[in-house]
Amino acid sequence: MSTLAARGVGVTFGHAVVFDDVDVELARGETVGLRGPSGCGKSTLARVLALLHGPDRGHVSIDGSPIEGARYAVPVATRTRIALLFQSPRAAADPRLSLLDLIAEPLLATGTDRTTGRARARALADDVGLTEDLLERRPHAVSDGQLQRACLARALVHNPDYLLLDEATAMLDASTQALVAQVLIAYQRQHQAGVLLVSHDLALLDRWADRTIDWNELIS
Numbered sequence: 001m002s003t004l005a006a007r008g009v010g011v012t013f014g015h016a017v018v019f020d021d022v023d024v025e026l027a028r029g030e031t032v033g034l035r036g037p038s039g040c041g042k043s044t045l046a047r048v049l050a051l052l053h054g055p056d057r058g059h060v061s062i063d064g065s066p067i068e069g070a071r072y073a074v075p076v077a078t079r080t081r082i083a084l085l086f087q088s089p090r091a092a093a094d095p096r097l098s099l100l101d102l103i104a105e106p107l108l109a110t111g112t113d114r115t116t117g118r119a120r121a122r123a124l125a126d127d128v129g130l131t132e133d134l135l136e137r138r139p140h141a142v143s144d145g146q147l148q149r150a151c152l153a154r155a156l157v158h159n160p161d162y163l164l165l166d167e168a169t170a171m172l173d174a175s176t177q178a179l180v181a182q183v184l185i186a187y188q189r190q191h192q193a194g195v196l197l198v199s200h201d202l203a204l205l206d207r208w209a210d211r212t213i214d215w216n217e218l219i220s
């Protein structure tokens with residue numbers, strides 16, 4: 001079975017051990033919830049799984065193959081199989097780029113030409129309900145909900161097998177939250193993607209996750 005897994009992972013910042021010896025597994029096609037108290041390490045674990053932060057102990061594996069290193073040390077074909085959507089689109093978006101270029105950016109960064117990248121970005125923008133008039137605006141000129149839709153489109157631009165959502169709908173109004181969920185569920189069905197939902201929202205986890213992991217289970 002295709003899986004994204006953390007095996008015995010641990011992260012230390014300075015002298016502070018955030019967590020140690022954590023095992024977690026996400027199979028393609030399933031939706032797993034992750035909940036736990038503020039500050040326990042959920043976002044850090046999501047970043048480790050997204051290959052954005054190398055663990056100090058243990059390793060991440062895809063389909064059973066351990067991944068060496070993190071970020072640009074990981075081959076493009078591997079790291080683009082995982083996408084992470086953050087809670088705050090403002091922190092995640094380059095303020096200098098138009099929404100269209102923001103969505104296209106991961107493609108351009110991995111060698112796709114600008115015309116092809118922007119065409120793909122335009123199609124995804126349409127999928128997430130961003131109208132044409134918004135696409136040449138920069139982040140300061142759109143709402144948080146519109147910017148998060150652009151970040152969602154960007155997260156899908158490489159057709160990832162695994163999507164990690166770190167409180168990604170927490171600051172959205174109910175209608176934008178519903179739209180994001182609808183787009184993700186459609187994407188998941190089409191691509192058999194594995195989805196990890198990091199959330200404090202028990203109603204959302206009940207509704208959406210096939211199973212929910214409590215942080216205490218991971219560290220016991």
Ligand SMILES: Nc1ncnc2c1ncn2[C@@H]1O[C@H](COP(=O)(O)OP(=O)(O)OP(=O)(O)O)[C@@H](O)[C@H]1O
Nearest residue numbers: 013014018036037038039040041042043044045167
């Ligand atoms: N870059 C960093 N340097 C030092 N400490 C950090 C860093 N990033 C996170 N931490 C610390 O690691 C711990 C876990 O943080 P993390 O953001 O993973 O928690 P969380 O469970 O996602 O919290 P929340 O639910 O509040 O978002 C916290 O104590 C935090 O202060």
